[in-house]
Amino acid sequence: MKKAEIKLNVELDENNVPEVIHWSSTDGETSDALPAKAMFLALWDAQYKNSLRIDLWTKDMPYDEMKRFFYETLQTMGDSFLRASGGDPMAEKVIGDLRDYCAHFGDKMEVLEEEG
Template sequence: MKKAEIKVTVELDEQNIPERMLWESTDSANKEQVPVKSLMMAFWDHNYKNTLRIDLWTKDMPVDEMKRFFYETLQTMGDSFLKATGEENIVEDLRDYCAHFAEKMGIDTRK
């Protein structure tokens, strides 16, 4: 059985606010730690039937980049949901919402 490990390193300031975050994976072609400004991780606990989440961002994460990060996360959640369930109709609704979100947040989706 193949195994892979994902490692996230978070450097905190005196108030425990993330200053720097790095991630790496044993299964990645890039063997170096990659700096990131924000991360969202969700895990499904099947015993308790609930979601465990970790949402972190560095104190210097620009607001415009955070808006784009949320937009792209919503889009990719739709991709994952479609792949996992085949529910095309609801994913189209999510795509419509993503377009609305982008418009309200002033996000240029052509990038």
């Protein structure tokens, strides 16, 4: 069985606010730690039937990048759900609704203008 390890390192200031986030993976192109300004980590707890989350962003994460990060995350969550659903027609309809919301969010947050 193949195994991979993902490592996250977070440096905090005296108030426990993230200043630096680095991540690395044993299955990536490089094992060097790469910087990140924000992260969302979600895990499913099968015993309690709920999600466990860690949402972190560094002090220097610009607001315009945070808006874009949320937009991109919503879009990719839809992609992931479609792959996981195995072609369920209801999932495709609901993801269409999510795509509509993402377009609305992107328009209101003015992140779509950056695309071109």
